Amino acid sequence: MELNEQNKNEKPFVTAYGDGGFRVLGERHLGSQIITADGVQPWAVTMPEDIAAMDLAPFLALEGQVDVLLVGTGVAHYPPVKQMAEALREVGISVDFMGTGSACRTFNVLLSDGRQVATALIAID
Numbered sequence: 001m002e003l004n005e006q007n008k009n010e011k012p013f014v015t016a017y018g019d020g021g022f023r024v025l026g027e028r029h030l031g032s033q034i035i036t037a038d039g040v041q042p043w044a045v046t047m048p049e050d051i052a053a054m055d056l057a058p059f060l061a062l063e064g065q066v067d068v069l070l071v072g073t074g075v076a077h078y079p080p081v082k083q084m085a086e087a088l089r090e091v092g093i094s095v096d097f098m099g100t101g102s103a104c105r106t107f108n109v110l111l112s113d114g115r116q117v118a119t120a121l122i123a124i125d
Contacts, residue, residue, distance in 0.1 A: 011111050012040065014104040020123050022104075034058055035107065036066065036118040043120050048078035056087055062118055063091040068110060070096050072103030072121035100124050 012035055016023035021030040024040050032043040045054055051071065059069060069088060071080075080097040088095050098106065100121050107119040 012037065013108045013111060017100060017104050018124055020125055022121060032122045034118065034120045036062065045122055048073040048122065051084065052081045056084060059088055060091060062093060065116060066093055066118045067116045069093050070103040070107050070117065070119040072100030072119060073097055074100055074122040075124050
C-alpha cells in the first residue's frame with residue numbers, strides 16, 4: 001500500500017508497505033524490518049508468534065535513543081508480548097503493538113512530530 005507522499009527531510013518515513021516489504025527513503029526493503037532515525041535493518045521475525053522468542057538485543061541497544069517502539073504485527077493486531085514490553089520499559093522504552101499498516105502510519109506521524117521513535121514491522125503481502 002502506498003502512503004501519501006511526504007517531504008522526507010532525510011527522515012526514514014515509511015512511504016509504502018506490502019508485497020513482502022517496505023519503501024523507506026526511496027529504497028525497497030524486503031522482509032520484516034526495524035526502522036529507526038538512523039536507518040533500516042532486517043528483522044528476523046516473519047510471524048507474530050515469533051516475537052516472544054526473539055532476541056531483544058537490537059531493541060535494548062536503543063536505550064537513550066528511543067522513547068517509543070511500535071511493533072507492527074502483520075495484517076492484524078496481535079496481543080502484546082508482556083516480557084518484551086516489561087524488559088524495554090525497564091530501559092525507558094514504551095512498546096505498542098498494532099497491525100503493520102497502523103504501525104507504519106503511527107511511526108510516520110510520531111517521526112514528523114520529532115519524537116524519538118522506532119518501529120519493528122512484520123512484512124505483509
